[in-house]
Amino acid sequence: MKRSHRRVVLAARPRGLPVESDFRIEPGEHPPTGAGQLLLENELISLDAGFRRWMDAGSGDDVLPAMRIGEPVMSLVLGRVVESRHAAYEPGDLLMARLAWEERSLTDASDFLVPVPGDGKHPLRFYLGALGDSGLSAYFGLVDHGKIQPGETVLVSAAAGSVGSIAGQVARLLGGRSVGIASGADKCARLVRELGYEAAVDRSRPDFAAALSSACPDGIDVYFDNVGGPLLELVLDRINVGARIVMCGAVASYTAEQPLPGPQNLFQIVTKEAHVHGIMTHKHADRYDEGRTVLGSWIESGALRVPEYVLRGIESVPRAFCDLFRGANFGKTIVEL
Amino acid sequence: MKRSHRRVVLAARPRGLPVESDFRIEPGEHPPTGAGQLLLENELISLDAGFRRWMDAGSGDDVLPAMRIGEPVMSLVLGRVVESRHAAYEPGDLLMARLAWEERSLTDASDFLVPVPGDGKHPLRFYLGALGDSGLSAYFGLVDHGKIQPGETVLVSAAAGSVGSIAGQVARLLGGRSVGIASGADKCARLVRELGYEAAVDRSRPDFAAALSSACPDGIDVYFDNVGGPLLELVLDRINVGARIVMCGAVASYTAEQPLPGPQNLFQIVTKEAHVHGIMTHKHADRYDEGRTVLGSWIESGALRVPEYVLRGIESVPRAFCDLFRGANFGKTIVEL
Numbered sequence: 001m002k003r004s005h006r007r008v009v010l011a012a013r014p015r016g017l018p019v020e021s022d023f024r025i026e027p028g029e030h031p032p033t034g035a036g037q038l039l040l041e042n043e044l045i046s047l048d049a050g051f052r053r054w055m056d057a058g059s060g061d062d063v064l065p066a067m068r069i070g071e072p073v074m075s076l077v078l079g080r081v082v083e084s085r086h087a088a089y090e091p092g093d094l095l096m097a098r099l100a101w102e103e104r105s106l107t108d109a110s111d112f113l114v115p116v117p118g119d120g121k122h123p124l125r126f127y128l129g130a131l132g133d134s135g136l137s138a139y140f141g142l143v144d145h146g147k148i149q150p151g152e153t154v155l156v157s158a159a160a161g162s163v164g165s166i167a168g169q170v171a172r173l174l175g176g177r178s179v180g181i182a183s184g185a186d187k188c189a190r191l192v193r194e195l196g197y198e199a200a201v202d203r204s205r206p207d208f209a210a211a212l213s214s215a216c217p218d219g220i221d222v223y224f225d226n227v228g229g230p231l232l233e234l235v236l237d238r239i240n241v242g243a244r245i246v247m248c249g250a251v252a253s254y255t256a257e258q259p260l261p262g263p264q265n266l267f268q269i270v271t272k273e274a275h276v277h278g279i280m281t282h283k284h285a286d287r288y289d290e291g292r293t294v295l296g297s298w299i300e301s302g303a304l305r306v307p308e309y310v311l312r313g314i315e316s317v318p319r320a321f322c323d324l325f326r327g328a329n330f331g332k333t334i335v336e337l
Numbered sequence: 338m339k340r341s342h343r344r345v346v347l348a349a350r351p352r353g354l355p356v357e358s359d360f361r362i363e364p365g366e367h368p369p370t371g372a373g374q375l376l377l378e379n380e381l382i383s384l385d386a387g388f389r390r391w392m393d394a395g396s397g398d399d400v401l402p403a404m405r406i407g408e409p410v411m412s413l414v415l416g417r418v419v420e421s422r423h424a425a426y427e428p429g430d431l432l433m434a435r436l437a438w439e440e441r442s443l444t445d446a447s448d449f450l451v452p453v454p455g456d457g458k459h460p461l462r463f464y465l466g467a468l469g470d471s472g473l474s475a476y477f478g479l480v481d482h483g484k485i486q487p488g489e490t491v492l493v494s495a496a497a498g499s500v501g502s503i504a505g506q507v508a509r510l511l512g513g514r515s516v517g518i519a520s521g522a523d524k525c526a527r528l529v530r531e532l533g534y535e536a537a538v539d540r541s542r543p544d545f546a547a548a549l550s551s552a553c554p555d556g557i558d559v560y561f562d563n564v565g566g567p568l569l570e571l572v573l574d575r576i577n578v579g580a581r582i583v584m585c586g587a588v589a590s591y592t593a594e595q596p597l598p599g600p601q602n603l604f605q606i607v608t609k610e611a612h613v614h615g616i617m618t619h620k621h622a623d624r625y626d627e628g629r630t631v632l633g634s635w636i637e638s639g640a641l642r643v644p645e646y647v648l649r650g651i652e653s654v655p656r657a658f659c660d661l662f663r664g665a666n667f668g669k670t671i672v673e674l
Contacts, residue, residue, distance in 0.1 A: 061608060062578075062608060062609075063608055228603065228604060232603075233599075241399075247603070247604075247606050247607045248607065249607070250603075250604045250607065253604060259601035259602075260601065261598045261599060261601060262570075262598060262599025262600040262601055262602075262603050263599040263603075264596035264597065264598060264599055265596075265599075266565065266569075266584070266587075266599050266600075267565060267584075267587045267590060268615075269584050269613060269614075269615040270584045270585065270586070270587065270615035270616065270617065271398060271399060271400055271615070271617060272399075272615060273614075273615045273616060273617050273620060274613075274614075274615050275612070275613070275614050275615075276606060276611075276612070276613035276614075277606075277610075277611075277612050277613075278605075278606040278607035278608070278609060278610045278611050278612075279607065279610060280607065280608060280610050283610060
């Protein structure tokens, strides 16, 4: 069993936006698989902006510790068990796991592991994207908390991202009128043309606030927030009575060198009797099958499209991650090993 | 029918904290009661900090327009119909109404009017406090959104105020462990001794943040927020997974001359999968009977105490209002006319 591999370690803590030189590719070698452990051959690596926040010194929290310089970068991966000394797993099993940017992983199964069906019904990549945490964030967020009524306006930020590209479509399939926010006219055009958004607003326009109002002439009933930061203040000024806000991510904050000020108009939550719900998808692993079944049926029927930005080889991982923050991706960013 | 009366008008827009000279008492005279109108003899005036925010220029919103200089100050009152040319009301009817600081009110019933039982079961004052919008805010907020499990920690800000003094008790009656925040050691002692709070934290202590942590050793499960502002940031850092935050008021913001910055740690809502709900009690007038029945039964059994700060005469109204912001009150502030 080959134990040597290549891995990507944190070479330096990013300052603001991450750059390729914050990471280093180096050889690694796992010790023999011990009792209770399993060795995975990783096939796919998921790039998720949310992991950026654990790259800062002192960033550890209830979810994860702060990453350490010189250690492999934590990430979601999809791997195949090649050696198991753990009763619950056997060689050939496919797992989505919170492990690291590395070609092979050794784990004692205390990491977050979710079995993935290897029946070929969907490309394995989908189990990191539309049928993985990204798609399930959109699904759980909107199904559990969106309470979308027919024709309601559902605004999605970072709408061309891994979660947003699914959220806008899920909102439409649940009866909503999806409006996306993304940076750049090209992306906005693709949101409407390829993903069925009713409208898309270019965040980089100087008249963004006015354009947002025009795109939501009846106000905002549901806001699926992937970016946090100052945008939330603009949105709060446009919510309807009884609005639901699903807080999923905060890309704007992950790269801020100083904490971003919070919205000054939180009182809108009171006057509009709004509801705000935070979601952490990995806490609902017991419902992944439910979400995958629904999302999978939409994919099979052609109702849900799965945009992807795929790069190849472990050496592409740093660029793939940095591309997330440059907005180079449209849809889910994945590296195939 | 006497139509002349005294009223309190807005003499100047308060800058920050209101002072008595922002208001002026002057004689008024209502025109004859027209078709569809009714004339009320006001018996009680409710003083509510929330009305402060409509005293600023340009403060009008979906709820109310900005108050106008020289016009009577908008308020909740309790009055008795003395003349009616409206089919739904007759002389003798008791109404809680959003009208103004005045001895008599003329309304076409387009104002917010809620019938009040005149059966003598409770003092009429209670229908502006514990059985009025103050108590019902506590009740709807905690019953609809608190989802209190036995022993959970329920933190209440402005705990000695009209809403907070009821909220801490309602939380206890629903099985929670109530912790109050108020300014001053005396008030804090009264919260524990008279209102059954398990603990109370003095906001004016220099070591407030540490004291808050000590008073909530198991974290915060429910936060009933009456003040908004910077305190929310401290609370968000101490919430448990699945916490519920009921946003009811924002006294801190009402008197701020510049908008207060929002909390920098809203992402805690995501990582803790917290839920935030705004409430506007007057939007639930169809459920006032339900709330009054439950709260009334607690009052009758002695389980719920009703602290009040009562002044007398229309000339006392400006002081009673300013006292709210000086923290002179303990419980509901009411002026008896």
